[in-house]
Amino acid sequence: MAEHKLIIIGGGPAGLSAAVAAVDAGLAPEDILVLERDSEPGGILNQCIHAGFGLHRFGEELTGPEYSGRYIAMARERRIPILCNAMVLSLTDDRRVTFVSPETGYTTVEAEAVILAMGCRERTRGALSIPGTRPSGVYTAGCAQRYINIEGYMPGHRVVILGSGDIGLIMARRMTLEGAKVLAVCEIMPYSGGLARNIVQCLDDFGIPLKLSHTVVQIHGRDRVEGVTVAAVDEANGRRPIPGTEEYFECDTLLLSVGLIPENELTRGAGIDLDRMTNGASVNQFRETSAPGIYACGNVLHVHDLVDYVSEEADTAGRAAAARILGESAPVVRSVKLSTGHGVRYTVPERIDLAEEPEDVRIFFRVTDVYKKVQLVVETEGGEVLVKKAKSAVAPGEMESLTIPAAKLAGVLKSGEGGIIVKLNETGGDK
């Protein structure tokens, strides 16, 4: 059986960034193997041709291919081996990775560390159970994005979009610029999950209506979509469609932008603990999962809204994997569990493994709802505030973060405090 010190599953922004960080932390590039299932590295960014990436990382606004291009160049400069067209079939908790590729055939390799960087995939019609016929012309927004931006193929001309996440909004603009008529974007929630900037520049600029608290209740057409029925939903009654509000849209295409799911089949197969809220692995601050030596980063761990944060998280995982292989990891003295308090949906990491001399730990989290005027707080179960920050507005679509200073964590270690809570306090103003 072939051996590698570090196997990275996925050659998108997370995998590439982790590989670069591992080399920069002292690991020899020839000890690394990046496995990518597509024919080229770069991941989903290759089809995200719009601008808006890299403001935090590079201090400038890049398109997706430009952002991934920079990481591909960094990986090439460091001579990191990337095997494309390689599909990983299974992973075990003792770090055996089995994959197939045209170059290597069916191969099993053993590694001292594995980084999971498989990204996420889109929820499909099946996850929503929309009634109606099953014609062609129903696509996920990302699927249509691939058709247009990579294959150069227009999937439709009269379009309704369900879901106002950023991919749906971006595709409303893209299809409009390419000559399609986008009739409406329907959002079941009373607010959009997309950035205000995308609502303005992708919908308002082109006069595309955003129908909040509306959903698609029927798809019509035998071979091809001929139309969809849209109805308002009752907020007070489990978001059920309100009879009498139905509206028919004649269209040939329905795009779904209804959420992303971390792609964790391999993780599950290895028996690694998953977090119920993120649908990703449960990790410590180094992004190490419940299986020693197996790390996870990027959208396979939790769905990020900025690729800049994916890269940052992947750096953390890459450095930690390198430290493990090089024998530089500090021994863990005690694990402290992070839990969510009022207004917080999930945190990453879910636990902090404290060494004798703790370092700063940055906590990422999402809030449960749209709030104005809040204080974000990280405190011990005993009520000692470790870090807090006032915000004028927070929304579930924007990831928040707070950094617990090393000195405070040293205090937690000393006091024997059992757990840490992340929560928000409403400090006044309208919800």
Added chain:
Amino acid sequence: MTTKELTCVVCPAGCRITVTLNDKGDIESIEGYTCLRGKTYAANEVTHPVRTLTSTVTIETAEGKKMLPVRTDAGIPRERLFDAMKIVRATRAKAPVHTGDILVADFIEPGTNLVACKDFL
């Protein structure tokens, strides 16, 4: 006097800003912003809104035709986006192309270029 309502895109707060213009089209007042960046955004957005255009053009490569992602290297007037798309559609590229190569110089406005966003070597 005309008033324009807009949503600020500077941060997630998404403030509703009202800009009042006099008959000459000059700004009389800006209300509803909560920070200076928001005020500047609103002033630019009502007098001279610009957008970065991103799209794709067909590129001839050794492996056949592919799609090359492209962008404008500066904002172009929002009302010219569809004119810009006509030029994009008529543009063809041929490998080798490097990220940042200019495909169309003085694109829509003098000094603004349509540039490649990916290497095709």
